[in-house]
Amino acid sequence: MTSKLNPMLHVKRAAGELVHRGFESVQRLGAIGPGTRRGKRFGRFGDRSVICFPPAALFNERYIHIGAHTMIGPYVTLSAGMVPGQECLTDPVVRIGDRCLIGKGSGIVGHLSIEVGDDVWTGHHVYITDQNHGYDDPTRPISLQTMPERPVSIGNGSWLGHGTVVLPGATIGEHVVIGANSVVRGEIPSFTVAAGNPAKVIKHIPH
Numbered sequence: 733m734t735s736k737l738n739p740m741l742h743v744k745r746a747a748g749e750l751v752h753r754g755f756e757s758v759q760r761l762g763a764i765g766p767g768t769r770r771g772k773r774f775g776r777f778g779d780r781s782v783i784c785f786p787p788a789a790l791f792n793e794r795y796i797h798i799g800a801h802t803m804i805g806p807y808v809t810l811s812a813g814m815v816p817g818q819e820c821l822t823d824p825v826v827r828i829g830d831r832c833l834i835g836k837g838s839g840i841v842g843h844l845s846i847e848v849g850d851d852v853w854t855g856h857h858v859y860i861t862d863q864n865h866g867y868d869d870p871t872r873p874i875s876l877q878t879m880p881e882r883p884v885s886i887g888n889g890s891w892l893g894h895g896t897v898v899l900p901g902a903t904i905g906e907h908v909v910i911g912a913n914s915v916v917r918g919e920i921p922s923f924t925v926a927a928g929n930p931a932k933v934i935k936h937i938p939h
Contacts, residue, residue, distance in 0.1 A: 759785045759806075774798060775824050783808065788839070795820045795842075799830035799850065809839040829888070834858070844881035852886055855894030855912065860884060862900045887922060907937060 762785030764770045766777040773793040778800030783790075788809040795812035804810070812818075812825035826842040828834070829850035838858040840846060846862050862884045866877035882901035886892070890904055893912035898904070903919045910916060911927025911934075920926045925935035 762786060778802060778830065783810075784836075788837075791816050792818055792820065792825075795823055795825040797824040797827045799828060799832065801830055802828055802832040802834075804828075804832075804834040805836035805838065805856070807837045808834055809841065811839075811841045813843060828852075835894070842884075845883035845885075847883070847885040849886055849888035849890070849906070851889045852892070853890075854892040854896070857894060858892050858896045858898075860886070860898040864900050893927075907939070909937075 764783040764785075764787070766779060766781060770790075771777045774796050775794045776797035778798055781798050781800060781802040783804040784806040786806055788807045790810050792812040793810075796810055798804070810826065812820050820843070822844055825844065826840055826846045828840070828848045829852065831851045832848060833853040834840070835854045835856040835858055837856050838854055839860070840848070841861045843863040846860060863881045864879050865874050866879045867874050869877060879900070884898055884900065884902050886898070886904045887906035887908060889906055890908040890910070892898070892910045893914065895913040896910050897915045899915065899917045901918070902916045904910065904916060905920060905922030905924070907923050908920050909925040910920070910931060911925070914927050914931040915929040916926070916931045918930070920931060920933065923937040923939045924933045925937065926933050
């Protein structure tokens with residue numbers, strides 16, 4: 733029995749290794765960089781930056797600017813507007829600075845202005861948007877009600893923990909830490925730690 737199982741085990745291990753190598757090759761080949769055909773659709777795509785494969789959704793890339801040495805994880809959504817081909821009123825709509833890291837499964841959906849500074853890192857599944865849905869008119873589906881866009885900015889050197897949601901009109905200063913699963917609205921001053929729903933300052937960082 734053992735002599736029969738061992739060859740099968742070797743075959744399975746070899747097949748598994750081929751699968752992993754193949755997937756790694758697909759990830760490398762599918763990554764989007766400044767020199768790739770997809771990368772050239774962006775309004776700006778900085779040197780040595782990358783969007784890891786696979787992306788979730790990329791809409792209207794010409795309104796999106798990405799700085800240099802920035803890594804955007806897999807399954808990330810980057811969108812200017814709601815549908816492909818939409819004409820936007822501002823350019824850029826979304827700007828991501830240099831040396832940023834956007835975590836896996838995150839979404840940055842802009843309609844007017846989202847500014848992410850340099851050296852901003854996020855955990856996984858962070859969502860940033862400058863527009864929300866309204867619900868004031870009970871005769872219309874919520875999906876058809878929108879609220880005015882309100883610009884969002886995130887200062888240099890800040891960190892957004894896993895699951896953070898940044899709502900329209902939020903202003904996050906420089907060197908700010910946002911705790912995991914926080915909801916940010918309004919202003920968070922520089923050199924602070926904030927957490928909660930809504931996020932509130934819980935600590936000041938000496939500088």
